[in-house]
Each structure stands twice: as C-alpha cells, then as structure tokens.
Amino acid sequence: MSEPTLLVLSADPPPRLGALTGRARVRWADEDSLAAELPSADVLLVWDFTSEAVRRAWPGDGPRPGWVHTPSAGVDRLLCPELAASATVVTNARGIFERPIAEYVAALVLAMAKDLPRTLDRQREHRWHHRETRPVEGTRAVVVGAGPIGREIAAVLRALGVTCAVTGRTARRGVHGEEDLDPLVARADWVVCAAPLTESTRGMFDARRLALMQPSARFVNVGRGPLVVAADLAAALRDRVIEAAALDVFESEPLTPDSPLWDVPGLIVSPHMSGDTVGWRDRLGEQFVAMYELWAAGKPLPNVVDKKRGYVPMHDHSPD
Amino acid sequence: MSEPTLLVLSADPPPRLGALTGRARVRWADEDSLAAELPSADVLLVWDFTSEAVRRAWPGDGPRPGWVHTPSAGVDRLLCPELAASATVVTNARGIFERPIAEYVAALVLAMAKDLPRTLDRQREHRWHHRETRPVEGTRAVVVGAGPIGREIAAVLRALGVTCAVTGRTARRGVHGEEDLDPLVARADWVVCAAPLTESTRGMFDARRLALMQPSARFVNVGRGPLVVAADLAAALRDRVIEAAALDVFESEPLTPDSPLWDVPGLIVSPHMSGDTVGWRDRLGEQFVAMYELWAAGKPLPNVVDKKRGYVPMHDHSPD
Numbered sequence: 001m002s003e004p005t006l007l008v009l010s011a012d013p014p015p016r017l018g019a020l021t022g023r024a025r026v027r028w029a030d031e032d033s034l035a036a037e038l039p040s041a042d043v044l045l046v047w048d049f050t051s052e053a054v055r056r057a058w059p060g061d062g063p064r065p066g067w068v069h070t071p072s073a074g075v076d077r078l079l080c081p082e083l084a085a086s087a088t089v090v091t092n093a094r095g096i097f098e099r100p101i102a103e104y105v106a107a108l109v110l111a112m113a114k115d116l117p118r119t120l121d122r123q124r125e126h127r128w129h130h131r132e133t134r135p136v137e138g139t140r141a142v143v144v145g146a147g148p149i150g151r152e153i154a155a156v157l158r159a160l161g162v163t164c165a166v167t168g169r170t171a172r173r174g175v176h177g178e179e180d181l182d183p184l185v186a187r188a189d190w191v192v193c194a195a196p197l198t199e200s201t202r203g204m205f206d207a208r209r210l211a212l213m214q215p216s217a218r219f220v221n222v223g224r225g226p227l228v229v230a231a232d233l234a235a236a237l238r239d240r241v242i243e244a245a246a247l248d249v250f251e252s253e254p255l256t257p258d259s260p261l262w263d264v265p266g267l268i269v270s271p272h273m274s275g276d277t278v279g280w281r282d283r284l285g286e287q288f289v290a291m292y293e294l295w296a297a298g299k300p301l302p303n304v305v306d307k308k309r310g311y312v313p314m315h316d317h318s319p320d
Numbered sequence: 321m322s323e324p325t326l327l328v329l330s331a332d333p334p335p336r337l338g339a340l341t342g343r344a345r346v347r348w349a350d351e352d353s354l355a356a357e358l359p360s361a362d363v364l365l366v367w368d369f370t371s372e373a374v375r376r377a378w379p380g381d382g383p384r385p386g387w388v389h390t391p392s393a394g395v396d397r398l399l400c401p402e403l404a405a406s407a408t409v410v411t412n413a414r415g416i417f418e419r420p421i422a423e424y425v426a427a428l429v430l431a432m433a434k435d436l437p438r439t440l441d442r443q444r445e446h447r448w449h450h451r452e453t454r455p456v457e458g459t460r461a462v463v464v465g466a467g468p469i470g471r472e473i474a475a476v477l478r479a480l481g482v483t484c485a486v487t488g489r490t491a492r493r494g495v496h497g498e499e500d501l502d503p504l505v506a507r508a509d510w511v512v513c514a515a516p517l518t519e520s521t522r523g524m525f526d527a528r529r530l531a532l533m534q535p536s537a538r539f540v541n542v543g544r545g546p547l548v549v550a551a552d553l554a555a556a557l558r559d560r561v562i563e564a565a566a567l568d569v570f571e572s573e574p575l576t577p578d579s580p581l582w583d584v585p586g587l588i589v590s591p592h593m594s595g596d597t598v599g600w601r602d603r604l605g606e607q608f609v610a611m612y613e614l615w616a617a618g619k620p621l622p623n624v625v626d627k628k629r630g631y632v633p634m635h636d637h638s639p640d
Contacts, residue, residue: 007512103456106435106480110427116588123589126582128574130591132598136423159479176502254448262446268436269443272451278452 004296007065008039009034009054014047014071016285020292034214041215042064043295050253052211055080064088067295071284072148073097073275074224075305076197084307091291094303094312096283097275098152101222104274105192106156117268130245137161142184144204145177145194145223147314152175153194160191168181169200169309186212190220196311197224207232211240218244225250234264248274272297324616327361327385329374334391336605342611358578361385363615365608366398366447368452370573375400384408387615391604393417394544395625396517398558404627411611414623414632416603417595418472421542424594425473425512428478428566430456432538437588455479462504464524465543466495467631473514473542480508488637489520489629506532508559510540516631517544527552531561542543544596545570568594 005272006024009031011046017026029037031053038044040064058064059082060074070078071093075135113134122129141157143150146168154164165184171177176184187192191213195201203218205228213219219242221228230251235308236242238253246268253262253272262269291301306313324342328334329351337346349357351373358364359382364376369392378384379402390398391413398410431437433454442449452563461477465468467490474632476482485504496504505511511533515521525539525548533539539549539562550571556562566588567581575581582589611621626633 100455103430103480104434104453107427107430107436110423111431111436114427116427116431118435119590120440120588122591123582126579128591130574130593130596132596132600133424133593135420135597137419157481160423160476184541250475254450257446259446262443268440270439271442271448273453274448276450276452277455280452293407297358300424308551 004042005040006043006045006292007034008047009051010045010047014045014285014288016173016289019289023296024292028118035060038065039063040061042067043292045067046070052077054078054083058083067091067301069288071096071288073217074196075310076095076224079305079307079310088255089301090305090307091301091303092312093284093287094148094307095270096143096287098148098282100277101149101194101274102152102156104248105153105220105222106160108220108268109157109190109192109218110160111142111163111268112244112246113139139163139189140187141165141190142161142167142181143194144162144181144194145196146172147196147311149222150192150194151305151314157190157192168314176209181210182212184213185209188213189217193218193219193221193227195223195224195227195275198307198310202226203229205229205233206212210236213242215240216243218242218246220246220248222248225253229232230261234261234267237264237266240274246270246271323545324362325360326612327354327357328362328363330365330367334365334605334608335602336609339609340427343616344612348461353525355380355451357483358385359383362387363612364388366390370397372397372401372407374398374403378403387411387621389608389611391416391608393467394516395630396544399625399630409621410625410627411621411623412625412632413604413607414468418468418599419476420597421469421595422472422476424568425514425540426476426518428540428588429461429477429482429510429512429538429571431481432564432566433459433587438520458510459483460507461485461510461512462487462501462508463512463514464501465488465516466492467514467634469517469542470512470514471634473512477510488634502529502532505529508533509537511537512549513539513541513543515543515547516629517546518583518630521635522546523549525549527555530556531560535560536563538562538566540566542568545573553582554587557586564588568592 003025004027007029009029034053035057044065044066049070058080067089069091113136115133139162141164143154143166147167148232150166154166157164165176167176167181244266248270249272303312326346327349329349341379354373355377362385365383369390378400387409389411432454435453457634459482461482461484463474466486470486474486476486485496487496489500564586568590569592623632
C-alpha cells in the first residue's frame with residue numbers, strides 16, 4: 001500500500017513534520033494551487049490557519065480528503081456548507097491554546113484593574129501621578145464561551161479570587177445557558193468573550209448588550225473579531241457606557257494602519273497573539289504528528305469538530 | 321480622667337476619626353509644628369506616612385507619646401535611634417496592603433510575560449506586530465521579604481502556577497535564609513523585592529546581585545526604593561544583563577521629571593501605588609480607630625514593630 005498523501009497549506013514547512021518521513025507523501029499548496037491539489041489528498045493540514053482558501057476551494061470537483069486538521073481553536077475560517085455536509089472529519093488544536101489565552105486574559109484584567117496603560121502614558125510624560133487602583137479579588141466576571149478556552153479563563157480568574165460565571169449555548173453543569181447571559185453581563189465587572197464564531201454568536205456583543213454593562217465594567221474579546229460589533233464597542237467607550245476594553249481579535253486581520261480602533265479611548269488593541277507563547281508552533285506540529293499517527297493506525301481522532309455547531313463539543317464527563 | 325491627646329501629623333483630616341469624638345482630644349500637627357506638639361501627645365498618628373518629620377522631631381526635649389502608629393507597612397521613614405531605644409510602642413498597618421500589592425505584582429509579572437508595554441507602544445504607532453509571548457505557569461520566582469506582603473505575593477503567584485521561593489533574614493518553615501538568596505536569584509525567572517528597608521537590606525540589589533540573574537529574567541521592586549541601587553539596575557537594563565524590570569518605589573519620591581529612570585529601556589516606572597486600591601484611606605482610618613479602642617481599653621496592640629529589626633516580626637504560628 002502506498003503512503004497516504006498529506007497536503008499542507010502553508011508557505012513554510014511546519015516544524016516537526018519530518019517525523020512523518022516515510023509515512024506520508026507530503027505535498028505543499030498555497031492559496032492558488034489548493035483547489036488543484038485537493039482531489040489527490042488523503043489528509044489536509046491547514047497550517048496557514050488564518051487563510052480562508054479552504055472555504056473557497058472545497059466546493060470544487062473531484063474527491064476530497066477524509067480528514068482536515070486546523071492548528072487553531074476556531075474553525076470559522078474553514079467551514080463551508082459543502083465541507084460541513086461531507087463525510088470529512090475536521091479536527092482542531094484543542095489543548096494548545098487554553099492556558100496561554102487564559103493567562104493573557106488575566107494579564108489584561110489585572111492591567112486594567114491596576115490602570116497600567118495610564119501608568120505607561122504618565123511614564124512617557126515623566127509625570128508622577130498617584131492614583132487609586134481597583135481590587136481584583138472579590139470582583140465578578142462572566143466568561144462567554146463554555147469550551148476548554150472559556151473554562152480555563154474561568155479557572156485562572158477564579159485562582160485570582162474573581163467570582164466567575166461561564167455561559168454557553170445551553171445550560172449544563174457549571175455552565176449558564178444563553179438565557180442567563182444578559183443578567184450576568186449586567187452584574188459583571190469583567191465580560192470576557194471566548195465564544196466560537198458561528199451564525200448564532202456573530203455580533204452577539206452589540207450596542208444593546210454593551211449598554212447592559214455597568215459603567216465601571218470592562219470588556220475583553222479573545223474569541224473572534226465578528227463576535228463584537230466593533231463600531232458599537234468604540235461608541236460605548238467614547239460615550240463612557242463602559243470604562244475600558246481590550247480586543248485581541250478583529251473582523252479583518254491584520255488591522256490596517258488606518259483603522260479607527262487603534263485610537264479609541266480606553267481600548268487596548270493587540271495583534272491576535274493571546275494564545276501564542278514561545279514554542280507554540282512546535283507544539284502544534286507535535287500535536288498534528290501525534291494525531292496523524294492515530295489516523296494512520298485507524299484509531300479514532302481526538303478534537304473532532306461538530307461541523308453543524310462549528311466547534312468541538314464539550315461533554316460533562318470530559319476531563320476539561 | 322481627661323481624654324488622651326491624639327496628635328495627628330496630617331494636612332487633611334483622616335477619614336473615620338470622627339468615631340473617636342469624646343474619646344480623644346485630637347490635635348493637628350504639620351512638619352513644622354510637630355516638635356512643639358510632641359511633648360503633650362499621648363498617641364501620635366503619622367497619617368502623612370511619607371513624611372520624615374517624626375525622625376527629625378523625636379530626639380527633642382520633653383515627654384514623648386507612648387504609642388506611635390503609621391498607616392503604612394514600612395516604618396523606615398519613622399524610626400530614629402532615639403525612638404528605637406525608647407519605651408514607645410510603634411505599630412503599622414499590617415493587613416491593609418498585602419492583597420493589593422500582591423495583585424499589583426501579579427499584574428506586572430503578567431504584563432511583562434505577555435509583553436503588554438510593547439503592545440501599547442505598537443498600538444500608538446498603529447502597527448500590527450505579532451510576537452510570541454511567555455508562559456507564566458511553570459516559571460520560577462523568588463520573593464525577597466518574608467513578611468505578610470512577601471507571603472501574599474507568593475500566594476498569588478503560586479495561584480498562577482509559578483513556583484515561588486520566599487527569602488527572609490533567617491531560614492524558617494517555608495522561608496529561605498539570606499544564604500539561599502544568590503542561588504535562588506540565579507535560577508529565577510522573576511525576582512520580586514518586598515523586603516523592609518533596614519541597614520542590612522539597603523542596597524541589597526546592586527550590580528553584583530543583578531548580574532546573577534538570567535538574561536531573560538525580570539526584576540520587580542514594591543518594597544522601598546533604597547533596597548535597589550537604581551543606577552545599577554538602569555545599567556543592567558541598558559546592557560541587557562536582565563530583560564526587564566518594574567519599580568513602584570524610589571530613593572526619593574515623587575520621582576522628579578528630570579530623573580533618568582523614566583526613560584530606561586525595559587523599565588516600568590509607577591508612582592508608589594501598588595497597595596492603594598479604592599477605599600484604602602478609609603480602611604486605614606478604620607484600622608487606627610479599632611487599634612485606638614484597644615489601646616484606650618488597656619488591651620495589647622496588634623502589629624507591634626520590632627524596633628531593632630525594623631519590621632513586625634512573623635511567627636511560624638502566625639495565621640499569615
């Protein structure tokens with residue numbers, strides 16, 4: 001039997017793939033050649049996970065890979081109706097980004113509580129300006145998104161003494177349903193968005209929902225840009241509807257230099273880096289190699305995305 | 321019996337002291353009038369705890385108060401040899417600043433791990449600049465200072481998954497002695513200084529000790545400015561001996577606009593605010609009132625400073 005064909009969508013070779021030498025015939029595609037290469041691939045590794053090329057190329061003619069892996073948590077850039085309806089298994093990088101993102105959220109929460117951005121502004125001005133800061137222990141957060149990332153964010157915030165509610169699509173043990181979201185947002189000191197981007201979550205933080213927040217509350221988005229109506233958030237900050245916010249993700253990335261978001265008062269803008277700690281590409285490569293070995297041995301794959309829901313479902317008996 | 325005389329060194333009335341109406345004859349002093357008022361005072365409340373006026377006025381003639389309270393953690397600005405040698409009881413504000421300072425240190429550690437200052441710089445430049453950040457979980461810290469503030473810092477860092485050693489003057493349960501400091505500093509990712517300022521700790525972080533640190537390590541001082549030789553720290557940062565640092569305290573405060581420290585690369589300068597969360601003055605006033613009630617009832621005072629050592633000693637059986 002010949003080696004399976006592994007098609008990699010990437011400009012540069014991912015780390016660790018050398019481990020598959022002799023066990024996979026590796027072919028490379030870029031956004032332009034992807035459509036032509038797809039029919040001959042058994043497995044597609046979407047190493048360039050920010051690309052939307054798969055969504056464009058997938059509906060074409062010919063056979064399709066039986067397994068598609070994306071080394072990211074979200075699969076929103078990948079899924080098209082044809083892929084969702086197919087028998088192809090889609091997997092994600094669950095397990096890699098949870099802790100880094102949770103620490104990043106904790107960094108933003110603490111920095112906002114302790115007014116660090118203003119401290120750095122005053123430092124540039126050589127100005128000694130003593131202020132009172134906020135406690136973090138004893139405050140209340142709502143984390144929107146009950147997947148492993150949302151749960152890890154809640155765990156880290158709880159370790160800092162924050163009372164933390166987690167919301168998902170439906171209520172289950174330890175998770176509030178959608179119907180609790182508005183009242184939780186209204187009571188929270190911190191609203192942290194870590195939801196998957198699906199048709200039902202797109203634009204969920206709009207002017208109406210932001211207006212429910214306390215004037216002293218702060219908003220953080222580490223999920224996907226389109227979860228938030230950015231213009232509504234900018235208006236809420238300019239009008240002091242809420243005090244501060246931090247965005248790590250945007251509708252269109254990279255954010256262009258002429259975006260008005262860079263200059264919104266009270267807004268921290270960061271370049272979609274919350275999950276990317278030193279060595280993250282190595283860990284993603286190792287994870288794929290381990291999953292490839294399971295696949296080649298005919299064993300079940302972990303991290304299988306529910307293509308109708310648009311994320312890897314959590315189960316109450318899950319160890320996460 | 322007439323009411324005791326409570327002398328308050330302060331330009332403005334502290335909050336909560338109204339609770340002592342009828343139980344204390346309150347007199348006010350400023351730095352100039354303090355010497356003349358001291359002989360008639362039973363109790364001295366050094367509300368303006370940044371003042372060094374007590375140290376100057378204390379050695380004068382006449383009777384002295386039997387109790388001096390400072391609403392701060394450190395007593396370095398207060399103690400002079402004459403006060404140290406006297407029968408006067410000195411108390412501090414133990415219990416108020418621990419958690420705020422520990423959260424502030426966590427904010428600095430996370431901000432440095434996640435490269436937040438550079439993110440804010442890039443935001444001002446409208447520049448999307450993705451970088452890899454550092455994990456915090458699994459890193460190593462040494463907290464210098466085994467009092468309640470140092471211990472709370474260690475507790476909060478441990479809650480974030482940091483392996484944390486605490487050093488004090490002498491080894492005891494859970495605390496390393498001075499002899500372990502250098503090897504711990506050499507292995508640490510984070511060196512956090514929260515020691516009291518005494519003759520034996522002054523200048524403890526000089527060029528020699530900073531040079532022991534790993535090039536990737538970061539230094540934080542929330543204790544007192546003179547614990548660190550600031551010129552040595554600035555040189556260590558400019559020469560990339562260490563990667564980054566944060567100072568909340570300085571030899572002379574407020575830092576003047578012409579201080580070279582404002583512009584040291586990789587240094588975060590903040591205006592001695594780590595312990596000052598909203599309501600801190602109220603809490604300090606309430607704490608003094610509660611202590612005054614004990615004193616007036618002839619009961620033992622908590623938070624009594626060991627005037628020879630220069631801090632409130634910790635005991636292994638202490639609940640802290």
